[in-house]
Amino acid sequence: MRIGLAIPCFIDAFHPEVGIATLELLERLGQDVTYPLSQTCCGQPMANNGCNGDAAGAEALFVRNFAEFDAVVMPSASCVHHIRAHLDAIPETPAVRHVRDRTYELVEFLHDVLQVDAFPWARFPHRVGLHNGCGALRALRTASMSELGEPFFSKPKALLEKVSGIEFVVPERADECCGFGGTFSVSEDAVSARMGHDKVWRHFQAGASYVVSADSSCMMHQQGCAERAKLKLKFVHIAEILNGRGA
Amino acid sequence: MSPSSDKSRVDHAGGAELFLERAEHLAFHDRRLWELREKRDQQMHGIPEFQELRELASAIKEHTLAKLPEYLEMFERNALANGIHVHWAQDGEEHNRIVLDILRSRNARTVVKSKSMVTEECDMRPWLQARQVEVLETDVGEQIQQFDDEMPSHIVVPAVHKLVRDVAKTFSQAYGTDDGERDVTQLVAAQRRGTRPVILRADAGMTGANFLVAETGAVVVCTNEGNADLSANVPALHIVSTGIEKLVPRAADLAVFIRLLSRSALGSPITQYTTQFRGPRDGGEMHVILVDNGRATRLGMVDFWRSLKCIRCGACMNTCPVYRRSGGLSYGGVYAGPIGAIIQPTFDPDKFSALPFASTLNGSCTNVCPVKIDIHDQLYKWRRIIAEKHYLPFVKREALRMAGRLMARPKLFRAAMKGGNAVLKGLPRFAIYNWLNPWGRHREVPAPPVETFHDWYLRNRKPQTRDRGQPDKGQPDQGDRR
Amino acid sequence: MSAREAILAALKVNRPAGDFPLPDVPSFEEAYREPSKLFPERLALMGGTMAALQPGEDWAGLVRRLYPDVRLVCSTVPEVEGTCRITDFATPQEAQYVELGIVRAAFGVAETGSVCLTEAQLGMNAFPHLCEHLLVLLDPAQVLPNIHSAYRRPEIARARYAVLHSGPSATADIQGVMVRGAQGVRSLTVIYV
Numbered sequence: 001m002r003i004g005l006a007i008p009c010f011i012d013a014f015h016p017e018v019g020i021a022t023l024e025l026l027e028r029l030g031q032d033v034t035y036p037l038s039q040t041c042c043g044q045p046m047a048n049n050g051c052n053g054d055a056a057g058a059e060a061l062f063v064r065n066f067a068e069f070d071a072v073v074m075p076s077a078s079c080v081h082h083i084r085a086h087l088d089a090i091p092e093t094p095a096v097r098h099v100r101d102r103t104y105e106l107v108e109f110l111h112d113v114l115q116v117d118a119f120p121w122a123r124f125p126h127r128v129g130l131h132n133g134c135g136a137l138r139a140l141r142t143a144s145m146s147e148l149g150e151p152f153f154s155k156p157k158a159l160l161e162k163v164s165g166i167e168f169v170v171p172e173r174a175d176e177c178c179g180f181g182g183t184f185s186v187s188e189d190a191v192s193a194r195m196g197h198d199k200v201w202r203h204f205q206a207g208a209s210y211v212v213s214a215d216s217s218c219m220m221h222q223q224g225c226a227e228r229a230k231l232k233l234k235f236v237h238i239a240e241i242l243n244g245r246g247a
Numbered sequence: 248m249s250p251s252s253d254k255s256r257v258d259h260a261g262g263a264e265l266f267l268e269r270a271e272h273l274a275f276h277d278r279r280l281w282e283l284r285e286k287r288d289q290q291m292h293g294i295p296e297f298q299e300l301r302e303l304a305s306a307i308k309e310h311t312l313a314k315l316p317e318y319l320e321m322f323e324r325n326a327l328a329n330g331i332h333v334h335w336a337q338d339g340e341e342h343n344r345i346v347l348d349i350l351r352s353r354n355a356r357t358v359v360k361s362k363s364m365v366t367e368e369c370d371m372r373p374w375l376q377a378r379q380v381e382v383l384e385t386d387v388g389e390q391i392q393q394f395d396d397e398m399p400s401h402i403v404v405p406a407v408h409k410l411v412r413d414v415a416k417t418f419s420q421a422y423g424t425d426d427g428e429r430d431v432t433q434l435v436a437a438q439r440r441g442t443r444p445v446i447l448r449a450d451a452g453m454t455g456a457n458f459l460v461a462e463t464g465a466v467v468v469c470t471n472e473g474n475a476d477l478s479a480n481v482p483a484l485h486i487v488s489t490g491i492e493k494l495v496p497r498a499a500d501l502a503v504f505i506r507l508l509s510r511s512a513l514g515s516p517i518t519q520y521t522t523q524f525r526g527p528r529d530g531g532e533m534h535v536i537l538v539d540n541g542r543a544t545r546l547g548m549v550d551f552w553r554s555l556k557c558i559r560c561g562a563c564m565n566t567c568p569v570y571r572r573s574g575g576l577s578y579g580g581v582y583a584g585p586i587g588a589i590i591q592p593t594f595d596p597d598k599f600s601a602l603p604f605a606s607t608l609n610g611s612c613t614n615v616c617p618v619k620i621d622i623h624d625q626l627y628k629w630r631r632i633i634a635e636k637h638y639l640p641f642v643k644r645e646a647l648r649m650a651g652r653l654m655a656r657p658k659l660f661r662a663a664m665k666g667g668n669a670v671l672k673g674l675p676r677f678a679i680y681n682w683l684n685p686w687g688r689h690r691e692v693p694a695p696p697v698e699t700f701h702d703w704y705l706r707n708r709k710p711q712t713r714d715r716g717q718p719d720k721g722q723p724d725q726g727d728r729r
Numbered sequence: 730m731s732a733r734e735a736i737l738a739a740l741k742v743n744r745p746a747g748d749f750p751l752p753d754v755p756s757f758e759e760a761y762r763e764p765s766k767l768f769p770e771r772l773a774l775m776g777g778t779m780a781a782l783q784p785g786e787d788w789a790g791l792v793r794r795l796y797p798d799v800r801l802v803c804s805t806v807p808e809v810e811g812t813c814r815i816t817d818f819a820t821p822q823e824a825q826y827v828e829l830g831i832v833r834a835a836f837g838v839a840e841t842g843s844v845c846l847t848e849a850q851l852g853m854n855a856f857p858h859l860c861e862h863l864l865v866l867l868d869p870a871q872v873l874p875n876i877h878s879a880y881r882r883p884e885i886a887r888a889r890y891a892v893l894h895s896g897p898s899a900t901a902d903i904q905g906v907m908v909r910g911a912q913g914v915r916s917l918t919v920i921y922v
Contacts, residue, residue: 009654012700013664014693019700023708035704038657046654048608048627050634051647057655134609147566147614148298149291173281177568181607186685187643188605190264193689194273194572195607224690279905296757306752313749316740329889335733387911388902404902411904431906439912447822463886473858473898473913480855480890481821491736498880499754505876505893506840516771517841517876517895520913526889528854530820539736547743 003033004069006062006103008076008216009041015216021239022075022106028121028243029114033073036065042074043089044082048182056089063087067095071113072103075239077136077215078182080105085139106239107142107214111155118162121244125165129208130157131199131222133215134177142214146175156214156238163241171202180221196225204231214238253579256598259605262577263569266408276408277571280401284565286514287615300507305619307500308556311461312546318461318494319537325464329526332534339369342538346371346453346486349534350380353484355450357381359442361468361475362389363455364402364559365488365538367581382453383445385474387438394421400575400583403512403561408574442474452478454524456489456535457558458504462497465525466535469508469518476520483531485524491537492555504558507617511562545593550628554589556618563612563622569605578602585612589625592633600638603629664699754877761874764839765921768872771842775896776909777917780864795918796829796862804831805852806866808922815852824853830860830914834867835884835891837919840875843895844919847888854890863894863914869921 003026007019026033042062043055062083066072074080083103090096110116132154136142143154160166179185179195186192200222203211211233213219219235226233236245267273291297311318323333332349336342342365350358358380360366372382372393384393388405392398394417399405406414411429418434419426422441428434446452454475458467466487468475479485495501509518527533546552564570564584575583580591580599588606591599603626612622633639639647653660686692704710730738761767769779782791788809792802803824804811809831818824832851834844844865848854857863873879876893885891898913910916 007700009660014696016696016698016700016703020703023704035708035710037701037704037710040657040660041654043651043654046647046651048630049604049643049647050630050632050639051644051651052631052634054648054651055654057651061655061657134607134611138610138614145614146288147611149288175611177607177609177611179568179607181609183643184604184607188260188263188569189685189688190260190267191569191572191605192607194267195568196690198277220693221690224686224693227691228689275904282905295760296755299755303752303754306749307754309745310749310751313745313747315744316737319737319740335731335736337732337735341732385912386902387900391902404905406902407905409904411906414903431903432908434903435900435908435911439910442912443825447825471898472900472911474911476858476892477855477912480858491740496751498886499877500751502875502877502880503754505880513901516774517843517893519775519895519897519899521843521893521895523885523888523891525891528848528890537736539732539739543736543739543743546740546745549745552743552745 001032001070003031004066004072005033005035006039006042006066006072006074006079007035008074008079010220011075011216014220015237018075018216018237018239021237021243021245022073025239025243026073029116034069039065042079042083043087044079045182047082047086047089052089059087059090063090063096063099066099070102071109072099073106073109074103075106075214075237076217077105077133077140077142078217081135081139105136105140105142105214107136107156107159108140110159110242116159119242122163122242123165123244124163124241124246126209126246127167127169127207128210128212129169129171129203129206130160131178131211131213131215131218132156132175133213133218136214137175159242160212160238169206169208171206171208173202178218178222180218185221192221193225196221197229200226200229200231200233204233208233210234210236212236212238212241254598257579257601259573259577259579259601262579263573263605266574266577267572272408272410273572275410276574279407280565280571283514284562284615287511287562287565290510290514290516300503301617301619303503304507304617305556307495307503308618309553311494311496312492312552312555315491315494315546318496319491321461322459322464322494325462326535327464329464330533331464331526332532334534334536336536336538338540342369342488342536342540343371343374345536347375347378347380349484349486350451353450355484357445357449358451358453359383359385359446359449359478359482360453361455361470361478362386363453363488364581365455365490365540366453367398368540369538383442385442385446385478386472387435390438390442391417398576398581401561401564402559402582408576446477446481449482451484451486452482453486453488454479456487456493457508458501459489459494460498460501461494463525465523467501468522468524469505469520471519473520476522479524480528485527485531485533487524487533487535489535489537490542491539492542508558508560511615511617512560541593548593551589551593551625553620554586554625556620557586558618560617562615562617566611566615568609569607573605578605585622585626589622589629592629596633596636597638600633603633661701756877758874758878761839764872764874765869767839768837768842771839772896772919773842775842776899777842777896777919780918780920782920792829795864799828799862801827802829802831803827803856803860805850806831806833808866815856818853821853821855821859824856825859827856827860829862829864830857831864832857832866834865835871836879836882837867837872838876838879838893839872841893841895843879843893845879845882845884845891845893847884847891849884849888857894858913860914862916863918865917865919866922867919
């Protein structure tokens with residue numbers, strides 16, 4: 001299986017360590033991973049604002065970059081959701097269909113496709129609050145949703161439980177949105193920041209030293225809030241823990 | 248001030264910011280509505296068939312809407328046979344005229360009413376008051392809002408954005424109670440004492456309708472305080488204002504909705520009063536006004552007609568993290584929160600163009616909706632329409648267009664990244680954190696890393712792919728499979 | 730074209746395309762095995778209370794015990810003689826001073842702790858809402874499992890006015906504080922008889 005690694009634009013720019021951890025982790029698991037150099041963005045920021053026409057160029061470029069791979073793996077749930085559920089600014093050719101059907105978010109890929117049952121190199125002896133971004137939770141269904149009263153399951157937790165030393169704490173309002181929401185974080189910055197502050201405060205009150213998530217965009221926002229509030233809370237992407245950071 | 252007369256674009260973000268500054272109000276508002284969400288969850292856990300009920304409710308409503316003209320005619324037939332007068336109004340103005348005609352023909356000058364969102368849409372109260380008809384809202388929350396000349400901020404708990412001290416101030420002016428009163432029981436008692444005499448001497452009572460049952464010609468009203476049952480039964484004239492979408496086919500269908508409504512709205516198994524009006528009372532007269540006001544048009548909108556399933560429970564508002572922190576008034580219209588964001592643009596897409604963007608698209612609203620409206624999907628679709636109709640703010644529109652061009656051209660994108668990061672690194676704090684940079688007003692800006700992932704990859708791995716930055720010569724620019 | 734014609738015409742033109750069958754609604758009654766046992770619990774959750782005649786106590790005694798300060802009692806049931814009958818009042822305004830109303834419910838609903846009152850039991854629709862207190866006689870054999878059962882009853886199908894009264898009036902509209910006794914009755918008490 002040839003995997004194309006898609007790195008969201010904000011990870012490329014602000015959190016390269018997440019991309020590095022994702023790549024190294026997949027390589028550690030024996031996967032053939034390629035990073036197409038001419039990738040930029042999946043088109044989500046434009047599409048989420050209704051400017052579908054403006055997303056077409058980015059979407060076409062995404063498909064050109066990734067059509068040749070058997071699977072596309074991306075450490076961002078909202079981007080993956082956009083590719084699977086939308087990506088309709090361009091006509092649906094077989095190549096487009098192929099990419100839409102074979103794009104996975106990292107946690108889903110590790111849990112459902114590779115079905116990894118151990119991370120022997122990984123150790124994270126800390127108390128962590130697990131944050132499931134709303135794209136991961138409600139769009140990609142990587143964990144059970146409180147509104148539906150469904151039996152508990154959590155793919156990210158199932159993976160993290162295999163990391164030695166890790167201890168979970170659960171904040172109040174565990175699946176309330178943290179308020180990032182893409183450009184919402186800027187166009188409704190006051191509400192967004194209030195939501196972010198409330199979220200990090202709840203993690204802190206639950207006793208977390210780290211907040212871990214599969215979504216860097218949420219964490220960028222939460223980290224900004226935590227630092228402004230001078231809360232002693234650190235943020236780490238799930239890829240980094242699973243790849244052995246802190247071991 | 249009546250919102251319908253103000254045509255300027257609603258600034259949700261600005262309204263929200265004002266709300267956020269009032270720390271005590273914000274804290275209560277957020278906590279109280281989340282508590283209602285939690286109580287709803289508790290009810291859900293107590294009923295194993297809860298998700299099945301939601302599915303039934305959704306299917307019943309979709310069926311009814313698909314056959315709405317037939318069910319309306321059935322309702323009318325049966326209501327008329329029960330001795331109820333039935334009227335039809337295409338818009339708010341027509342509705343108000345019909346109400347006035349009924350009142351004038353019976354020499355009715357004073358009206359007591361219980362909650363009806365349709366009458367808010369029609370802006371009825373000020374219209375009637377301008378024509379020498381006295382109208383008193385009898386529902387505690389609605390009455391507070393009437394006295395304060397504000398719209399209800401939540402469709403179930405209209406004054407949830409207020410604290411006791413605000414209500415005490417309002418009642419001290421209306422009822423002469425002590426404005427230092429903080430005992431809620433005393434304030435409720437004052438409202439009862441002050442409202443009862445008005446009900447007893449009113450010429451007419453108006454209610455809304457939660458449901459209309461087609462096969463029996465009945466109107467069903469779900470309330471908690473008793474004011475609807477008083478307003479409808481004490482005066483000899485009862486007028487019901489209702490949207491045309493409130494129909495359900497059979498009494499058996501009604502049961503599904505009664506079991507879901509209060510559980511979704513307040514986390515209680517049922518409202519204190521679940522009332523059927525299927526004919527005038529002895530010595531009385533009953534009228535039903537069926538109001539369109541844009542609903543028939545909305546039925547024809549392929550992406551948005553399912554919003555007509557709404558049973559006005561407010562569960563979406565309670566769960567919405569944005570609504571809880573911005574307050575209903577920041578939405579600037581009759582309906583607020585998630586349901587407001589998909590309904591209000593049908594009244595005026597320009598005025599309410601900001602509402603579908605007052606959302607993180609997190610999807611919690613869709614999950615709690617008892618009739619399974621795909622709210623967050625409709626929010627996404629509204630954004631497209633608003634962008635296409637050019638209702639987006641100019642700066643945002645241009646920024647997204649530029650972003651789109653940049654993202655289509657890898658070389659340009661890389662250059663911009665390099666430039667951006669370099670600039671960011673070199674700027675002093677005051678330059679980053681100022682009013683021009685919304686991110687930095689309440690958050691720290693992420694520190695730019697030493698190198699991007701792209702650069703790291705170039706340094707640490709052997710790049711293997713062909714450059715797909717440009718479509719190959721002679722090939723269409725659409726990513727064909729090789 | 731009248732408003733009626735215009736609205737119906739628009740609805741026909743705008744009808745959503747596709748098949749939307751009306752589902753069958755199950756009764757969901759299996760979960761409610763002993764309705765008359767569950768009813769008091771649910772009634773209490775809604776703010777109502779159960780009462781019973783004590784050994785040796787007559788109805789007058791019960792009324793005195795439960796409502797020591799009440800003087801104007803209007804009973805619509807043969808078991809209890811109040812101080813007035815509903816037929817004494819020609820209009821709701823005349824009935825406004827009644828402090829305690831005594832009625833018999835058509836049936837009860839276990840799921841929600843509701844009692845069903847219709848004009849057949851009430852005599853005057855506004856009556857149970859004008860009183861301060863309501864005492865409801867309910868045959869325990871007439872406590873139904875759930876709301877689905879309630880809407881199959883002929884009393885509802887026949888009634889021009891029917892209320893499923895679930896506990897006393899209430900409001901939590903002022904800073905979320907629950908107050909029992911808003912604008913309708915302040916208390917609602919049920920007796921199995």
